[in-house]
């Protein structure tokens with residue numbers, strides 16, 4: 001297909017159209033709304049066979065999606081911010097029921113104070129709910145992740161729901177150039193949903209969502225831990241297969257100019273692009289710097305992150321959410337990957353970009369300058385006027 | 387105990403009707419006792435029991451399945467003849 005000028009939300013809706021899921025239930029919330037708006041156009045125009053269900057809230061949306069996935073239907077939804085927060089009660093239930101629902105999350109600040117702009121506070125608050133989580137740097141990746149998501153979630157070694165995260169407004173609403181795949185390639189890449197023990201298999205009746213005593217609860221949780229670990233290998237395989245149909249190569253932990261780098265910055269989402277530009281700028285000045293993005297955030301790609309950080313002098317970890325009373329979530333994750341490293345790099349936490357505050361190349365440059373001058377602090381809340 | 391590897395994922399019960407095999411009547415503090423003299427076999431207790439602990443045979447109410455009765459006393463309340471008494475265990 002020819003290249004398109006398209007925003008991130010519409011790119012995701014296009015991927016969904018090409019996949020043609022069985023069921024979609026969602027409730028509109030900015031900056032995700034365009035995804036379901038476009039997709040409901042496709043439904044209304046008969047371009048997909050999806051059963052689109054209008055619901056009265058996000059809680060109902062995810063409840064319906066969990067049930068429909070249990071029944072054996074490939075099920076998609078999308079949300080953001082307060083919508084994700086409103087789904088919260090269902091998030092760990094969807095994963096514990098092992099229903100591989102695909103959800104696009106247009107990352108937006110959690111109120112309050114009331115704010116609808118981009119940061120990662122919604123995703124970070126949901127990070128330990130048993131969902132696989134991937135992030136995108138640009139619109140192309142938003143589309144590509146949407147195509148790959150069902151393959152990861154539905155794999156029988158995983159069977160967990162997945163969140164495909166994109167930065168609200170920065171990617172959801174900004175128009176970029178994007179190369180879509182042919183619909184037939186998407187169809188054959190994604191394949192059919194083969195659910196394990198679906199409720200609608202009435203020849204083999206089963207019960208889903210039963211009550212667990214401590215012994216069983218404990219073991220079911222451990223099964224989920226193993227399934228999450230399996231998602232590492234499965235995601236790598238899906239990335240590999242995706243390269244065959246797209247020519248685009250993805251890694252669990254993306255590295256930019258890291259081979260000989262002494263100082264690196266770890267960042268998620270669209271800021272990775274900004275960080276790479278800053279790396280170029282500093283490289284031109286002879287500074288040995290690099291950038292890293294964990295494309296797969298849950299499961300945490302521990303070994304891959306350790307490998308990426310080996311031999312570095314220092315690492316700055318940027319968190320786009322406000323950890324009130326602790327360090328940033330990404331920082332804490334990166335630190336776990338440094339634990340068994342000999343001569344581990346020093347690790348610094350930078351909080352940035354909250355509630356849509358601009359994250360500029362100039363800001364990011366100061367992070368490297370701090371590290372190069374040996375002046376970086378363990379914790380910096382960037383850009384607060386004294 | 388079952389190894390986690392042999393358990394169906396997601397808390398799925400792959401054989402329906404398994405609750406018959408599991409005894410769940412051991413946290414009762416009161417037990418229902420029926421007086422057959424007063425009972426008119428109206429089946430109210432059988433309908434109202436939230437478990438399946440009222441035993442009916444040949445259209446006659448013949449007693450309680452103590453491996454499933456929770457001692458909730460609903461049957462005693464529902465009985466129009468006050469034929470059921472809740473007795474402390």
Ligand code: SF4
Nearest residue numbers: 435455456458459461
């Ligand atoms: S006490 Fe409750 S559980 Fe037991 S037989 Fe009566 S209604 Fe059923």
Ligand code: SF4
Nearest residue numbers: 425426428429431465
């Ligand atoms: S409700 Fe009372 S009268 Fe009716 S069947 Fe039960 S015990 Fe007998």
